[in-house]
Amino acid sequence: MTADADAVDAGAPEEATGRSKKKLVIFGVAGLALLLVGGGAGAYFLGVFDASAPSQQVEGEPAPAQKPVVFYDLPEMTVNLSTDGRATYLKVRIALEVADKAAVQQIEPFLPRILDAFQVYLRELRPADLEGSSGLFRLKEELLRRINTAVYPARIEGVLFKEILVQ
Numbered sequence: 001m002t003a004d005a006d007a008v009d010a011g012a013p014e015e016a017t018g019r020s021k022k023k024l025v026i027f028g029v030a031g032l033a034l035l036l037v038g039g040g041a042g043a044y045f046l047g048v049f050d051a052s053a054p055s056q057q058v059e060g061e062p063a064p065a066q067k068p069v070v071f072y073d074l075p076e077m078t079v080n081l082s083t084d085g086r087a088t089y090l091k092v093r094i095a096l097e098v099a100d101k102a103a104v105q106q107i108e109p110f111l112p113r114i115l116d117a118f119q120v121y122l123r124e125l126r127p128a129d130l131e132g133s134s135g136l137f138r139l140k141e142e143l144l145r146r147i148n149t150a151v152y153p154a155r156i157e158g159v160l161f162k163e164i165l166v167q
Contacts (some may be wrong), residue, residue: 069157072096072104074114079122081166084086087128091165094118096147097158106154130166 081088096125098104107114121142129135142157 093162095160107151110151113150117150
């Protein structure tokens, strides 16, 4: 054998080892990238990076004061739901969330209009419309929209269910 052949034979295992090291590095980097992306996506979906959550308070900074609210109870309402034959009733007790007592004084004269808007809307509901949390959320949003239309320029901040019974 010649010296060139010895060098080629000696270099062949190093070249194969170099390729396997390159593959190992590439797979390691790809695996690390996949782990980081998967971990970040998991943290995002689990709410670790919740933008609506309050940020960490710095010592020495006063915490923002929570704005006080006032709740106004509406009278209990019982309505007959829209069905194909069988009588189904909805009994609901609702509280309205307003900014302050002055807002309560603004909306009290509109109470008959508020109750009318609620009665008309609730009578058109079907029992299937009230199923699940999404059905109740849609009901809450629709009632809030209707009441803010009825009491304009006053503003209602939220509609809170105290009791809901479908029978």
